[in-house]
Amino acid sequence: MAAVDFPGPELGIMDIVRTVMSGTNPIAEDPLAFCQSLFNRFGDTVLIDSGLRRVYFTRDGELIRHVLVEESRSFPKSSPYREASLFLGNGILNSEGDFWKSQRMMMQPEFTRSVIAAFGEAMRRNAQNLHIENQSAPVDVSLLAMHLAFANICQYIFGEDFHRNESIIREALEFGNGFISSRIRSLIPLPIEWPLPDNLKFAAHKRALDKVVYAIIDARLQRGVGEPKDLMDALLIAEKRAQNGKVRREQLRDELLTLLVAGHETTGYTLAMALYHIAADADLQERLRREIKTHLSDAATPIAERLDKCELVAATVDETLRRYPAAWIMGRRVTHDREFKGRRLRGGSEINIPILALQCDEKYWERPLDFIPERFLPVNAERIPKQAYMPFGTGLRKCIGSLFALQEMQIAIAEIVGKYKLHSVAGNVPQTEYVFTARLKAPLPVRFESI
Numbered sequence: 001m002a003a004v005d006f007p008g009p010e011l012g013i014m015d016i017v018r019t020v021m022s023g024t025n026p027i028a029e030d031p032l033a034f035c036q037s038l039f040n041r042f043g044d045t046v047l048i049d050s051g052l053r054r055v056y057f058t059r060d061g062e063l064i065r066h067v068l069v070e071e072s073r074s075f076p077k078s079s080p081y082r083e084a085s086l087f088l089g090n091g092i093l094n095s096e097g098d099f100w101k102s103q104r105m106m107m108q109p110e111f112t113r114s115v116i117a118a119f120g121e122a123m124r125r126n127a128q129n130l131h132i133e134n135q136s137a138p139v140d141v142s143l144l145a146m147h148l149a150f151a152n153i154c155q156y157i158f159g160e161d162f163h164r165n166e167s168i169i170r171e172a173l174e175f176g177n178g179f180i181s182s183r184i185r186s187l188i189p190l191p192i193e194w195p196l197p198d199n200l201k202f203a204a205h206k207r208a209l210d211k212v213v214y215a216i217i218d219a220r221l222q223r224g225v226g227e228p229k230d231l232m233d234a235l236l237i238a239e240k241r242a243q244n245g246k247v248r249r250e251q252l253r254d255e256l257l258t259l260l261v262a263g264h265e266t267t268g269y270t271l272a273m274a275l276y277h278i279a280a281d282a283d284l285q286e287r288l289r290r291e292i293k294t295h296l297s298d299a300a301t302p303i304a305e306r307l308d309k310c311e312l313v314a315a316t317v318d319e320t321l322r323r324y325p326a327a328w329i330m331g332r333r334v335t336h337d338r339e340f341k342g343r344r345l346r347g348g349s350e351i352n353i354p355i356l357a358l359q360c361d362e363k364y365w366e367r368p369l370d371f372i373p374e375r376f377l378p379v380n381a382e383r384i385p386k387q388a389y390m391p392f393g394t395g396l397r398k399c400i401g402s403l404f405a406l407q408e409m410q411i412a413i414a415e416i417v418g419k420y421k422l423h424s425v426a427g428n429v430p431q432t433e434y435v436f437t438a439r440l441k442a443p444l445p446v447r448f449e450s451i
């Protein structure tokens with residue numbers, strides 16, 4: 001017997017016309033409410049068939065595993081990644097198959113625990129350099145966290161070359177991110193080749209950024225790379241080794257930009273949300289401070305080792321990643337008709353795994369909307385529903401920068417909470433915008449007071 005379709009809403013032509021005319025994207029407006037209502041009405045996997053596009057949403061742990069882990073090579077990344085490639089090219093976030101595998105293998109050694117741990121002191125210095133001069137006015141922690149995450153990733157990639165080119169890199173990334181996000185949000189993005197004002201601005205920023213990145217690559221190639229001092233040196237050496245002494249400049253540019261983009265807005269958003277919650281909960285803040293004082297004062301031990309003892313700091317980061325996953329949704333393409341548990345998965349469709357909805361689903365979590373770091377303390381580890389927690393994705397395409405991100409956020413919290421008392425500002429609720437990744441669309445003020 002032929003497999004039947006997964007259930008889903010019947011969409012009439014007027015529903016589609018209404019959505020197109022309103023210019024809104026219902027899932028991006030409120031992903032939690034959207035997914036919960038779908039799952040409650042139709043079950044764990046739902047097919048939305050508009051006639052123009054077929055999209056599945058699933059919270060079924062087995063299907064998620066099938067797509068992201070067991071059969072991951074048969075489910076390539078979905079359409080938003082194609083938009084991202086307009087900016088990032090064919091780096092490891094967007095590429096597929098053997099090409100992706102060789103790039104990932106080349107970069108993986110730069111993201112191991114020991115390499116990231118060795119960068120801990122640099123992360124600590126960057127966090128210590130955050131001075132809040134005017135403490136009578138609240139500070140936008142969204143900006144502050146983004147600034148810190150940007151400094152960390154740029155320094156990791158470019159080392160000393162970063163400071164000389166900071167403003168060009170920063171402006172181009174800001175514009176590029178916003179531009180790609182608005183293309184993903186719009187239901188029918190216009191061709192990028194059309195001479196529209198934003199297309200032209202995007203092209204100009206991209207040119208400026210490319211110029212800087214290629215100049216750094218070329219200067220290093222001319223000078224020759226000895227003992228690697230940063231990730232760029234390490235990649236140049238690995239690239240030469242893999243390509244018989246040659247360097248694919250364009251490929252290197254794509255990988256570096258991918259790391260820059262993937263590695264700072266995500267962390268910036270998460271850290272801002274963590275600081276917001278720490279400011280709002282005086283008891284949590286005090287317990288964090290006690291833990292930080294107890295374990296971080298021993299300057300002779302490397303920071304990464306001292307952090308291992310700060311269980312509440314780690315749990316606060318983990319809970320922030322659960323409640324506010326920057327990668328709020330992950331999508332894959334179904335390339336051809338196939339079956340799963342007797343149901344049909346239609347070729348040409350896409351499967352969305354709504355991480356935010358999964359990590360805040362009462363089917364899996366107690367009090368899912370409350371911010372409770374204690375659920376991630378080691379004593380409670382058994383109770384975490386692992387199939388419903390994947391802020392860094394899972395399977396072969398799991399985030400390459402997860403250790404980097406966790407370490408920089410833990411260090412930032414330790415340094416900031418150790419030095420300042422944080423006070424929340426009444427009436428300020430974070431306003432998240434759901435585009436390619438989640439990000440804050442308005443400043444998030446918190447007041448800092450030196451201790």
Ligand code: HEM
Pocket residue numbers: 077092093094104153258259262263264266267270325326327330331390391392393394396397398399400401402404405
């Ligand atoms: C809180 C911070 C971060 C979050 C929540 C996050 C989340 C994710 C997720 C969910 C994926 C998988 C996407 C998919 O499978 O479709 C991913 C991939 C990736 N992330 Fe992160 N990320 C973070 C920080 C970073 C950092 C700091 C870097 C770089 C240093 C980074 C670099 C990457 C790259 C290169 C990929 C693609 C990996 C591949 O496909 O092989 N991310 N990230």
